[in-house]
Amino acid sequence: MQRTELEQLMTTEGLNLLDSLPPYTNGANIVRSVADLRKRGYPAALVGAVMTQARLRARATAKFGDFADRMLFTEAGLEQATRLNVAALHAGRFRTAGVTRVADLGCGIGADALAFAGLGLTVTAVERDEVTAAIASYNLAPFDTATVEHGDAESFDVSRVDGLYFDPARRTAGHTNTSRLNDPADYSPSLDHVFRLAERMPVGVKLGPGLDRDLLPADAEAQWVSVDGHVVETGLWFGALAREGIRRSALVIANGRTDELHAAVDSDDVDAGALGDYLYEPDGSVIRARLIGDLARTMGARMVTEQIAYLTADSLVETPFASAFRVREVFPFNVSSLKKELKSRGIGRLEIKKRGVDIDPATLRPKLALQGTEEATLFVTRVGGRHSAILADRVG
Template sequence: METADLAQLLTPEGMALLDRTPGVSDGGEIVRVVSRLRGEGHDPGLVAAVLTQAKLRQKARAKFGDFAARMLFTGAGLEQATRLQVAAQHAGRFAAAGLARVADLGCGIGGDAMAMAALDLDVTAVDRDEVTAAVATHNLALWPNARVELGDATAFDLSRVDGVWMDPARRTAGHANTTRLADPDDWSPSLDTVFAAATTTPTGVKLGPGIDRDLIPDTLEAQWVSVDREVVELVLWSGPLARAGVRRAATVIGAHGIAELTGAADAEDVEVGPVGAYLYEPDGAVIRARLIGDLARSVDGRMLSEGIAYVTSDRAVSTPFAQGFRVLDTMPLDVKQLAARLAAEDVGTVEIKKRGVDVDPAQFRKRLRLRGRRSVTLVLTRLEGRHTALLCERLTDAVG
């Protein structure tokens, strides 16, 4: 979205038109909406801007729920925005630490600033892009304790606030079709700038979950966050925003609510042992935080194989930090043998999981020629150095 498009959209006519334009998805529906709006005499440029926003609002419901119906977005801004339920966790840290005045430097479309403002924090949101800052201004309009400034995050006077939230731009500039920047020196602000601020001001920093762990200072709390089994971010916390004695945290958000596994350092590993009656696949946040050893001890487990993130145990335990499976059988990773066994067991649907083997699950599933009525899970991995298939079924009941 360019400045001229946004200017048209922010007129009374534009906003009224957007509010009565439903979300659209398929091509036929888009054609019908465009035809109707142009038939009403609206400017083609305005129609295009409204249609783009209607599509973005519909897509944004996954991150912002009902709030999306009144927000504005850019394509890149929505892609990079924090989910509202995760942003609420960020805001809660600042509130719990008693940091009343917060700067959101590199605020994007304003998702984190919205969550902070909703907790009555005084928020100054800063972005250097004119369109993005205007979108954030619209999204924060409901909160008098929030304001947006157009400017460079690196030039912001940190003495104005009690704490800082930073989400460095890790993609090329633009509002759509951006590309990822691999070098932290190219981020805006750069990682060195971010860490320098963290030494003088209580700071929270949102980063990609796959960042090189060697770049993480030992003085900061590192928190990996997953939502519905997808690892969505790494957050680094400094000063009073960091919890005493915590340097590694895995925060797992899902239907169960919010659960957290923490440690003073990477967890000590457990030993490798024989396949038990149950198998556990750790949540990605637990794996990233290197707290698999603590998870394994909580289920009286052992590692299935060296360097592979599967835990096995003789106990069935309900845990938010892993997906649990009952092990039905252990077999060689041989397509013909597996196909015959699954046919004999009347299996027609297979969930395939893999670690430590080079297998394309989609192609492997086709080769099994499934036709039955039952469903099972196949875990393809290494066991005692051999490629192995574990025939499993998911644990669905809460078990203590």
């Protein structure tokens, strides 16, 4: 979004027009809306701006629920914004730690700042991009305890607050078509700057789920967060925001529940054993937190193969930290024979998963020439040192 587009949108006329639009649903609906607005005399630039916002609001419902209907977005800002239920957990840490004045440095469109203000904290949200800062100001306008400043995170006077929250820019500048920055030294602000401040006061940091573990400071609590099966972030917490005795945690948010597995250290130390009646695929947050050993012990499970993140057990154990599959059969991995086995069982719908083997499920699928009405899950992995295909049924 360009500044001129934002200026047109953020007028009484523009905002009223946006709020008057019907739900953004399908192509025909959109074409009719655009034609109607142009027929009514609205400028093309304004029509384009409000239609873009309508589309982004529709997408944002997955992250913000009903709040999305009264917010503004940029493409990049929405993609990078924290989900509101996760942001509420961030805010809860600050309130529990007794922090009352927090700076959200690199606030983007204001998702985390919304949660801070919603819990009654005084929040100063700082954003270096002018358009994004203006959008954050609009989104935070309902909260008297929130202010937005257009500025640079590294220049902020931290003595004004008693806690800091960072969401460093990990993409190139822009509102659309941004690309990821691979070197943490290129983040804005840099991790070195963030970690130096963490030595002085409570600091929380949102980073990508694929963070290099060598960058984890020894005094930080690292939490990997999964929402509906997708790992969405790594949170680093310092000082009063870090919980005593916890350095690794996996937080799983799914099916209206929030569950956490945590430990003082990594725990990948679990032996491999014979494949049992059930196979378990740990949630991605558990894998990234390296808490598979702790999970296995709570389940009475073992690894299918060392260094491969599948667990197995002889009985069904319900856990929010892993998906369960009932093992049907195990075959040597051979495409021709596997094709025959699946055909004989009438399997036409097949979920293909793989670990520890060099295959591409998208390439394998057409070779299997699936036929039939039955469905199953196929795990291609190593069992007992051999490439194997495990045919299984998803439980629940």
